[in-house]
Amino acid sequence: PTRPGGPVPRGPVLQIGALHPLVEDTLTAEHSALRLPADPDDREDFLDRHAGEVRVAVCSGRTGVDRELMGRLPRLEAVVHFGVGYDGTDAAGAAARGIRMSNTPDVLTDAVADTALALYLDVLRRFSAADRFVRRGAWETTGNYPLTVHASGRRVGILGLGRIGRAVAHRLTALGCEIHYHNRRPVPDVEHRYHGSPAELAAAVDALVVAVPGGPDSAALVDAAVLDALGPHGFLVNVARGAVVDEAALVAALEDGRLAGAGLDVYRAEPHVPAPLRRLENVVLLPHVGSATVQTRRAMAELTLRNLRSWLADGTLVTPVD
Ligand code: DGY
Numbered sequence: 356p357t358r359p360g361g362p363v364p365r366g367p368v369l370q371i372g373a374l375h376p377l378v379e380d381t382l383t384a385e386h387s388a389l390r391l392p393a394d395p396d397d398r399e400d401f402l403d404r405h406a407g408e409v410r411v412a413v414c415s416g417r418t419g420v421d422r423e424l425m426g427r428l429p430r431l432e433a434v435v436h437f438g439v440g441y442d443g444t445d446a447a448g449a450a451a452r453g454i455r456m457s458n459t460p461d462v463l464t465d466a467v468a469d470t471a472l473a474l475y476l477d478v479l480r481r482f483s484a485a486d487r488f489v490r491r492g493a494w495e496t497t498g499n500y501p502l503t504v505h506a507s508g509r510r511v512g513i514l515g516l517g518r519i520g521r522a523v524a525h526r527l528t529a530l531g532c533e534i535h536y537h538n539r540r541p542v543p544d545v546e547h548r549y550h551g552s553p554a555e556l557a558a559a560v561d562a563l564v565v566a567v568p569g570g571p572d573s574a575a576l577v578d579a580a581v582l583d584a585l586g587p588h589g590f591l592v593n594v595a596r597g598a599v600v601d602e603a604a605l606v607a608a609l610e611d612g613r614l615a616g617a618g619l620d621v622y623r624a625e626p627h628v629p630a631p632l633r634r635l636e637n638v639v640l641l642p643h644v645g646s647a648t649v650q651t652r653r654a655m656a657e658l659t660l661r662n663l664r665s666w667l668a669d670g671t672l673v674t675p676v677d
Contacts, residue, residue, distance in 0.1 A: 368663070369405075369428075371414035374437050375656035382413060386663070391424075402427050411435060413663060416458060417625070419443020425454070433666050437659045438646070439463055439519075441676060442569030442596055457662040457672040460518060462654035463646035468522035470645040471564050471594045474618030475527070477639045478590050479506040479562070481616075484636055504590075504615070507531045512560035514553055514576070515567030515595065516542045523564050523594075535560050553577060557584035562592065569596030579604040582614055590616045594645050597622040606631045609638060620645050 368388040370379065382388035389405055392398045406427045412420050416438035422445040425431065434444055436458045449456055477483050480503045488500050508531040513520045516536040524534045524547060534547040537556040541549045550556035553576055557563050563585055567573045577591070577600040585591060591614060593600055602623045608614040609632075616637035622628050625643055632638055646652065661673045 367408055367410035367430075368667075369409040369412045371412055371420065371424075372418035374413065374415065375652055375659075377653065377656040378413065378437060378659050381660055382663075386667070388413070411663065411666060413437070413659065415443070416440035417443045419445075420449075421445055422448050425449065425452075432670075433457070433672070435659060435662045435666065435672075436676075437655055439467075440569050440596060442598070446570060446676070455666075455672060456676040457659075457666075457674050458676050459655040459658045459662075460674055462658055463651050464518045464522045466648050466651040467519050467566075467594055467645040468526055470620055470641070471519075471523045471566065471592055472526045474592045474594065474620065474639055474641065475511070475562060475564065475590070476506050478592065478616045478618035478637070479504045479509075481637075483639050509533070509561040510535060510559065512536060512550070512556040512563045513547070514556065514563060514565045514599075515573075516545065516547070517566065517568070519594070520564070520566035521545070523566060527564075553581045554584045557581045557589065558586075560585070561588065562590040565591070565593040565595045565599055567595050567599055569598055573599045575599070575601045577601065577605075579608070582608040585614060587613055588615050590614075590618070592618040594620045597625065602629060609635055 368382060368386045370382050370388045370390045392401050407429060409428050410430050411433045412431060413435045414420060416436045419441060420434050421443060425445050425448050431454055433455045434449060436456065439458050439460050441456060441458050444456065485500050488494060511527050511532045511534055513524050513534060513536040516538045528534060535550055535556055536547050537550045537553050550559060565577060567576065579601060582604055605617060606629055609617060618639040620641040621643055628640060632640060646655065658674060665671050665673050
């Protein structure tokens, strides 16, 4: 069949943004998925022609289906996210319309927790800065690298004791660290020390690891008050979402020496990393690689496809978001 105004839609599945090759190839080969154009003009034209047909969207959690796009998709029934986070999607809007969502929990827990551990060790021991020191020949010209801070046996606060937070706690416990945490609710089956607010937690520890989900509920949860509570000997590690931390307050605290250092995998406006952060030596900067291993991304891709197939087969999701 043909329609005036453009080609016939090939299916009810919409791909938004770039995804793992396994997902992209399968979407094309098995589901004849439509692909949302990146260019705004092309996108308008595309939506004019196809928006009314789309029933399922497949996207990364950061790209998501935002409020505006959701409003353009009147028949949308499910959003299948590649990633554990889904802060790019208007979750409240989805709930209000009964649009179901899935994500990819568990399969990336170890990779992200490994990243948090690496950032914790790196920012305290300054391994990346020491690597730069060797590469620029400074060891030969200026002598030994300055002493750093001991990482084992410290008090570490975990903000968000979910799957990833617990896996970070497990790793740090092996280093003899004393684990404190703040969570929306105390977690009944752990012995770690609970604190009633992020600031209370920050005041009790030497380092704070941020592992809460992104989205409106956690925006700027780590604000100037939390950073001040962490203090001039305190370290911040963030493997969650950039928006969980007040980035301007973080930069100010680091520049003024009111915070000892930060290890960051995530930023407020990725891939933009504020220039002051890039200039600071007491900061370790990663380009959002928490889950970026071959094995983990493959597992995320497979789980994404299982969710999609399940939804298309019988309207259920393997790992639904509550
Ligand atoms: C996630 O799954 O939310 C990660 O940030 C993707 O790398």
